[in-house]
Amino acid sequence: MRKQLKFALWPALVVIALVGVLSIFYTGPKYTGKTWFETEDFNWQLESIYEDVSVNVLNRIDPEEAKEKLIVTQQEIDDYRFQYGTLAEQLDNIERQYRTRIAEAKENKNETLLLALVKERDNKLEDIQENFNNDEYVERKIRKEKERQLTGYLELQKENYSRGFAVAYDFVDTETGERFTKGDVSDPAAFKKVYNEVNGYFRADSLPDGANYNTQTMEYASDDHIVLSEENLQQVKNPVRKLSGTLIISKAALAGGELQQRVHDFNLQKILLYSFWILTVLAIIALLTVVKFKKDWVIGTKEAVKYSRLKIDLRIVLLLLSAAILFVYLQSVAFNLPHELYPYSLGRYASNIMIFTIFGYLPAGFTAFQFVSLTETLKQSRDVEALMKDSYAAGLLRNVNELFSNRTIGVQLFSLLIIFFLAGIGFVGMFFAPELAVIYAFCVVFVALPALFLFVRRGAYLNRILSATDAMAAGHLTQEIPVKGKSPLAKHARNLNNLRDGVRISTNEQAKSERLKTELITNVSHDLRTPLTSIITYTDLLKDETLSAEERAKYVAVLDQKSQRLKTLIEDLFEVSKMASGNLELVKQHVDLNQLMQQAFAEHAEDFSDANLDVRISLPEVPVYALVDGQKLWRVLDNLLINALKYSLPGTRVYVSLQKTANQARFTMKNIAKYEIGGNTDELFERFKRGDESRQTEGSGLGLAIAQSIVELHGGRMDVEVDGDLFKVTIDIAVG
Template sequence: MKLNAKSLLSLFLITWVVFSSVLFILNAHKYIGSNYFESSNFEMTKEDFKQQLGRYVLQPFDEKKAKESITVTQEEIDFHRNYYGTLSEQVANIREQYSDRILQADESGDAQLKEILIAERDAKIEDIKENFSDDKHVEEKIRKQKEQLIEKFAKEEKLAAKEFLNNYGYFSYNLVNVDTGEHFDSGNSNVTIFSEKYGNQKPYFTVNNYFYVGSDGNYDSVTLINQMEFNYETVQFEGSISIPKSMLNATQFGTEYKSFTVAKIIFYSIWATGILTIIALFTIAKPSFKNFNFSSRLKEWFLRVPIDVRIVIVLTSALFAYALIDSMSNLISNVTYYYNLTNYVVDVLFNFILLFISITIVVLGVVWIKECLSNAQKFKQEFKQAFLYRLADGIQDLFLNRSIGIQSVIIMVITFLSGIGFAGSMLDGGLLLVYVVLLFFIGLPALIIFLRRMGYLNLIMKQTKDMAEGRLTTPIKVKGKSPLANHAENLNHLREGVRKSLTEQAKSERLKTELITNVSHDLRTPLTSIITYTDLLKNPNLSEEERNKYIDVLDKKSARLKTLIEDLFEVSKMASGNIELNKQRIDLTQLMQQAVGEHEEAFRDANLDLRITKPDVPLYANVDGQKWWRVLDNLVVNALKYSLEGTRVYMTLTQKGMDAEFTVKNIAKYELGENVEELTERFKRADTSRHTDGSGLGLAIAQSIVDMHNGRLKIDVDGDLFKVTITVPVS
């Protein structure tokens, strides 16, 4: 029996069912019961329009207001004044710049040029002197620089506004400022095909723009101020945004709208015919096993291939078929983007033909494999003929319990016998034919194997020498499964271990240096203040108010110094293991509530929105309550100090399996580095500038306490998102 028309029809119907079913899985959620205005593409377009409408139309950047709000700090004045050095250094630099040019003008006899250069030099020197004598002179320069930045930014905003109107010209808007009554209307009131209203018992259209005005971020001779920030107040609007029906032919919008509509019709048609095809396969066109179990050269070739290779062919065909369907799904979804309908039809037909071939291979392959595995005897026979089985069996027979020395000896013996055979064939012509056959099928392969092994050994020896001399960058290439390959892999492990050891040693030395520097800095700062204010208190002419103020400063700095020293001793005790735990059955939910509750007011004062999630029932664990409270308190305080103002801080306590998990997530106030593992090192901070009052030991103490409880502390950083997760076994 051969492949006939009925078999081809069955394969076509099966292909169509698979095609329509996969398309349904991939696209049903996008098209069934929805229109273009409910699609994710339009939703993103609409939100982008609203955001840009608020920035460029409803609440644009106010250049005049920005200039009026310019401030110049003493720090900026000092920075501008001393940017090129001290007064004497700057004057000397100007004189040096002009000395050669004045000398050349003098030597050439050009008195006028010499006079101009001297006047230019003297003017610059006078300007520098005025910089160091008059703050207002410097302030005026900085103010002008900031005004130039604002003017440049305002021009860029106007250009962006024009681009926005060009890109979203198919949208209309009619909005009124709730507070001022100011009206914004695009002027297009035609019949709409989409409209979204705001206000009147619906959410308002809210705008709260933030403008960052800055240079390229680098200080230079022209721009010494690199940033200004303008955060506008929240403004609410009522009204509507819409799309007029006349805009159906707008370039971008019309194409997307038409593409969605046409694609929806095509998908519905394919799914409807798919349902009819399924009905046909179970009724009038019901296929049978015999339809596909025909004899052909293709089947004979397929059955000669090992069973595991056959399975790979079938799976690869199935994956290829899925990729083709996914590709055709994209073709259908973007049907109107094709400028040439003929090319579109050709692409679809070509993909469908490939899909038909792939599905045919899968169906026939499954049927024929099933036939081969119809009984235990056939299964055993196919298994023994499998490629992987023969490969594993061959490797085991060839390399098992054989060292590289024995293999090399065998190859050398074969090569030696080949030489003897060559000499014998020269003496007896009848042996020549036998020798040639043995030479090409045994001698030369053995020689090639020997040379490759010796070459590989030389490569290993060379790279081992490089490793001994400290060049650890390039690993030894591992070839095959031979003893030499095992040796190369072991050398790679050794190289990696040495490299890691050197890296850890360098890291340890760096952290040790940072530790000494930071400890000295953090202890010296309050100590210096204590000494300074103590000297001030010795003045007998101090008023009572000043004396009390100095005593208050001494009290704070003493407490700060005490906290630093206590934290340092605590970390040292934990590191040495000289600390005991008093474990009890503690309700972690209540402990978390207490730790967070002590700082809720501080979070409100810091303009941070604290979001807490905890179990409704107690969650118990065997921990040292006092020390575990210290862990939670350190994490809460850490979030309080280093969270960006106006953001949310999430604290969550949940049970996952046999562990309790406490998570703190916040947006960092300062830029975080890449080595997040080092944040748990002593005196390591995310605030590298050390603007905060923390000891730098909070996470180190938390890490030590968690380790003593057989828990885990994990830090994740994604951009400015900082996340700390601690887990401990529940009781």
């Protein structure tokens, strides 16, 4: 609890100390050891007194003489004459102004009003015509108005003079010897100044220096086109007079009135300022002793833990913001401290306390709290770079970088942002400068509206793409996203369509894979169970001791046949698995494919003859060498020949050929199938898949799968084509 009280008191003491120290530099030189007569405020008041005395007494302009000096130029005459347009335009304007009113007077039969309106109209028409016919007529009117304005201006100077401080002076014109006195300059003086050759003469001007003449005389102008200008006043001013003498403000003048109040206010402000400096010293002593800041006021508190969860850049921004608010407040208060301390009213004090709390006390406490928390975080952090990467600024930079990763989208979005931002500025600026409305309308029609149209169109297209994407995510893959133009969105739509096609193909392949997997399990179970059932059956039969030797030998032969069948099936299955996993090693050598084919067909020549199949072989006359594993490639040819023996229609021909191109050899085998082949030839390469769905032939159903795997391991390609009952296998192998 004691820590909390100290931390609550600390910001107030810090603000008081800082304001006091700064005020010593800002306001100390203006108040320390000074009287009100040494302040800038008094000097400004004195200059005003000098000016008023000069204009109204020492070098007063004579109104009658000044009027004689006024000049009316031809330009002023022309400006006055054409201020409402040409002669015809002005006459027509007067006629229109009175036409309705004269008509109403006639209709109401008001003769008195009618005569007055007609006379008034005719006088104005006559005046306008005279303006255009007689320069002297116009000059007299302008001069009369200028004289009236000059008189008003001089009266204004007298009025200002009557409101000044009471001063006494005794001046003598150094050239004419004319003497000007007011009061007694020998009276005890609160302020005194002597003018002579040594100290400098008093220079009395008939016009105030730097006065805004037009502003002062506008209230006397009856016509906007006739204004007593600075140039007119320069025409009537008197030469500057040099005077010697003395000017004082007597001590008696301090006994009452505005002067007494100003001196009293200054002295009170000085006392309050000295008092505040004493408070500043006490605050500094307290800050160095009993209320000395300690980090444990902040570290470990619930507020510090919550604050530490903010990202590092946000914490830095908040720290700088609170410090900036505090700095501005300190500068403002320290510069105006005497006026802030002056006892205007309780409401003013309440307002100052509220401002002190909001802009001084709270920012000081929050700045200290943030600084300690931030420095502690940086000390304890082992990876400051990670903190910076996790900041909002780093995230923004990453997002900007990703935005411009597709430069077209980035540039378009940035351009739209700039266009709409400038459109908003232009809309506001149009109210301050209506003449820019035409330019703004042009920019809106030809820049902002096309950009808005583009933005809306792209937004609608993006929504259509998102809707189609949602449909794809829900599994609806039939609807194609429309591709419009060559924009990045169109490219994205095209990619989504490609993805849709890929997903659809993948889905079909997955369904096919599931179906083939089911068939594989069924076929494996069937092909393994058939010989295994026979083995179990004949094993049980051999247990009969009454069997004859001939029957026993017959059963053993069946067992041997079924065991070999089971062994072959398992070996083929393991071989396909090894090929699929890539664990099968190839021993490559340069092999003559021509000779390899001849050996393979020689092995099965008798089988083809027994199957009543006529084999037609077409081989090149020269050797065809390829870097292959001869044993494995022989297995491919053997499997294909066995496949042809099993599935070819008896009495038909089997065509086999080997051709060599520039860099590859092509093996082709065609035969007529004795069973109907399904339309999907890709499934013939699947394990345990047979061309005869009735499964009446012997074999593992792995022949084509093994052959394709071996060919692919050699970097070749194996294709199967079916045209009705024509079955064709093509193998391409690289040669060299």
